[in-house]
Amino acid sequence: MPDTLPVKLALARGVGALARLRGGGATSIPGKVLMRLAPGAIGTLGARLSRGSVLISATNGKTTTAAMAASIFERAGLPLVHNQAGANMAGGIATSLLAAAHMRAGIDAQLGLFEVDEMWLASLARELEPRAILLGNLFRDQLDRYGELDAIAERWATVLREGSSQLVLNADDPLIADIGREHADAVYFGLDDASLSLSGMAHAVDAKHCRRCGAPYVFDAVYLGHLGHYHCPSCGQQRPTPSVSATEVRLEGVRSGRFTLHTPAGEADVLLALPGLYNVYNALAAAALATALEIPLQIIVEGLASTRAAFGRAETVLLAPNGGQPVEGTPASPRQLRIMLVKNPAGANEVLRTLALEPGQHDLLSVLNDNIADGRDVSWIWDADFELLAGRIRQVTCSGTRAPELAVRLKYAGVDPARIRVQPDLARALREAAADRPDGDAPLYALPTYTAMLSLRDLLVARGEASSAWA
């Protein structure tokens, strides 16, 4: 039978070129076309990668963890196929492979690095037979789309039982660590720093009960959501001892963090240009993955240090005065806009905690959308602890499709209604929030949900304040 794949690759690429010409994003359409033409294409093209593929999945931190891993692998001289635009379902991964593949044979890369949506991990793991799978965390997120956490964990455990991938697992997340029960060679990472332990659990904590026997876990330390040091007093299940760990963590406001990284190859100080404990976890995850692939420690440290924020993940943009419109007599200087994606309670709590580390009163632009990619159900804002920041808000502008509900959430968190502005239209909300400036040069913090973050990006590009990322 003649090999028809080259024709199909060319066709799918043509569709991608057309999509770009029409001004649409082309991060997943060509791949979707390719899969219609050649249903096994992901496996076929993936098999051309001489060093195979690695998959990264988690509720929170997929994009940043993959960016950190990419920085490490590139420094190690490994040419990558990487879905860095964050299109993390089959279409996006097929698109990345398609862009790198040669027509008849071969591919312009050695290693595939793919962040994968939680719902797609099973099918992509079957197709790609990855050499390693990194699982970062499971938090409640978009229950209307993903379903319950127990069900996701069960599905992951089932598919991973079939394959022979090296597992890299978060020891501090009981839901994730338990998947390693049937994989003796799993590599674990975790945090060992008692000074970071929270006094109690947040309101919306999942996985409080033993995966094996149902008894309540005892937590000796709680770091983030339900991540921490735990054991089951009933059946004895406990947190596995991680071979890759972080100690002496220091968080420096919304700017940076540092910690001591311990691996079987030795220890080293890591400086991150990204804030918050959640990014320490992302860095640990990337370091554990790189360790499993036998990347030298020094390269891991350099790769982590040189990772910059992915778009909308603690990224800073300079806002032109008056939104780029010349206005006479206003000598305002550019204002910093810091964008911190917020899409579920655990992620929101970490962003709020990180903001609380920063002194002074804050100006916020909080944007709540209920599009499909955000989750249609906005109930989750009541699980996020806006109380952490309530007394520290100078003014907050609520925007997005569900702006009024967000305003009510903030009022009941303890924010004075006089400090709350409601402006569903994002362009106007950005203008109004940016113009409402206190003395000095305090930044404006934008906390958008996923589609709000994409809209904000388009807006900033149109205003000439951000360059078009991923172009």
Next chain:
Amino acid sequence: MPDAEGVGASGRRLRVCALYPDLLNIYADRGNLLLLERRCSWRGIGFELASSGLGEPLDADAHELFYLGGGQDRDQLLCAQDLIETKRSGLHAAATRGAVVLGVCGGYQLLGRSYTLGRERIEGVGLLDVETVREDAHRLIGNIAIEVSLDHTGGAELLVGFENHGGRTRLSPGQDALGRVLKGHGNDGRSGMEGARSGNTIGTYLHGPLLPKNTWFADWLIARALGLQPHELAPLDDTLERAAHANAGRAAGVQVG
């Protein structure tokens, strides 16, 4: 300032008992409790929140309002067994006394007579004459708006929210629904009915932060629990709350006001 007995400046106090708050909280149920607390304290009504977890007894006379939220399947099963063993008679006594019992989503199912999951039939509290059967084929998910007439005055009011349930709930003849579905699925996606109500016991699939989206209903519950009429509660500035109610209605496809 509340005095030593927790009675607020108004001379009243609302004592709320959340059942299994660490297990039945999957859709931000704490938003409902926070809403009750704030609206009481802004009015000078004392507010006390207690909880009753697995294995803990329930004092029917110590609370005016009992709250049951929704949980993951496994957690809900644990709670169902415990409800029957340690809390059923207490809840019946409380309801007979006129206390408000509010069950949301999974909590609604637990207040019914039974919940059937495949071959397994789980017994419920039986305060509402309803039976629920789980159909995994597809869940009923989305924004929802229902019309209710709580005081049987003929006037209809609107409850808006979000539903996400695999269970289909059937009302026995003689059991009142909470309301009529305007948009969304409701009890079973077929009958056009949503929730169930017997006196001050109410079950609904409008999950999670039901009360933040419907503050008029929160006030109705507070008034009922205190033996008052809603208009007897001090008015609050609900500008933001009314806008949120209207916006949640729009999301469900209903024009409000």
